[in-house]
Amino acid sequence: MKSNLLKKSFLSFTLMMCTATFVSSQTRPTSLVPIKIKEEESYVQSFDEIIESTPNAGGIYPSGWGAWNVVASAVMGGTNPRVIEINIKDYDIAKLNMGGGANTTFASVYTFDKAIGFKNGNQTDYGIYTALNTEEVSNNRRVKVSFDAMVIRNLLGGDGGDLILALALQYRVGDTGNFINIGETIRNGEIQRNLGIIPASQQTFSFVLPAECSGNSIVHLRWITKYISGSYPLSSNNIPSFAIDNFMAEVVTTTPVNLKYFKGEVEANKVRLNWLTLSESNNSHFELFYSKNGKTFNFLERVEGNATTANVNTYSVYHQTPQVGANYYKLIQYDRDGTAQEKGISIVNFGLINSSKDLIIYPNPAYNEVNIKIEDLKGGLFSIQLYDVSGRKVYHQKHSLDKGNNTLRLALGGQIPAGQYFIKVDGNGSSKTGKLQVK
DSSP: OOOOGGGSOEEEEEOSSOOBOOOOOBOOOTTOOOEEOOTTOOEEEOOTTOOBSSTTSOBOOOTTEEEEEOOSOOOTTSOOHHHHSOOOOOOSBOOEESOOOTTOOSSEEEOSTTSEEEEOOSSOOEEEEEEEEOTTSOTTOEEEEEEEEEEOSBOOSGGGTTOEEEEEEEEEESSSBOOEEEEEEEESSSSOBOSSSSOSEEEEEEEEOOGGGSSOSOEEEEEEEEEEESOOOSSGGGSOEEEEEEEEEEEEOOOOOEEEEEEEEEETTEEEEEEEEEEEEEEEEEEEEEESSSSSOEEEEEEEEEEEESSOEEEEEEESOOOSEEEEEEEEEEETTSOEEEEEEEEEEEOOOSOOTTEEEESSSBSSEEEEEEEEEOOEEEEEEEEETTSOEEEEEEEEEOSEEEEEEEEOTTOSOSEEEEEEEEETTEEEEEEEEEO
């Protein structure tokens, strides 16, 4: 399970603005001594040296670390709001059990082959905490944290049901107040594992903390589960467990690229991705990544940056083979020292090209009106719908059509903005789709 953090490929997320969770005000866990973060030194915690204080008394948390039982009670077998909004309170420190694996079913905190993590129950959630002292970090610099995140126990189907959880990272500045989401990391549900100590899946994640985390005597970080989908199993034995390992905190200079927008649009049989920068400083390059499901991203293309410039620059890349439906694109910018920053995700809904003879659209492009010829119908009541490339419905009418061939005339009247649209005709067990360009 232990691995070299520097050799792993990592997902890099930079957080400039965060969305607050609905968390009740909480006090600082009093046993945490903040870890001093210095600008020229990296702090590393691999959890290799955790020892047991006395037999059966539990392990000793590393200085600056702890874990707490954060939920006193929960609805048995329900999709509890505690995990949807992470609306929780702090309770007593949790015992750190020495050893654990995929066959561990009792809700508690474990070393999991020296990685630190937890197994939740239907009535108990746990959170792993650390505290940082960032007083020596200047306001123009940020703290970057990296760590391995993994699923230990994971059941797919059967007794495990369809429950999907994510391991979320949050932060809070000061001793009291609300925790704020930084981002999700690993999710269960991909690889089944119920025996052994090897994690079901493992990735390295990296986050740059927001500016308010610099120059403070206490910044809390917390790892906790977040509900994604599905239902909680009746037996808490079947809830997945998570762990973290190879934690590192270092001080970095943020990438000063002022991005105005990043967006994608359908163009003929392709997706065109465009972004614009108002200024750039030390910009090495951009990398585009593509996903079919919004979770697993693959490298698409590298685009060189413009180093340092105060001029406006536009960039454009074509994706030649989008899938029908939702396509997800992620833009990551790299500084010349290798520091990476996620600049955004664009979702493009790609429709079917009008190549079928049973749905003919003319004129195309259209302006005031468009004709739709529909062939080989069974007849009956049909729904005519018009969608823009974001998937938003902009037109919807029902028509009674005859068996055989029909031609409909839709009056656009200049009310539909220029752009790409998808026409969908549904009814009597058939569905036909075509593409329309409005001028």
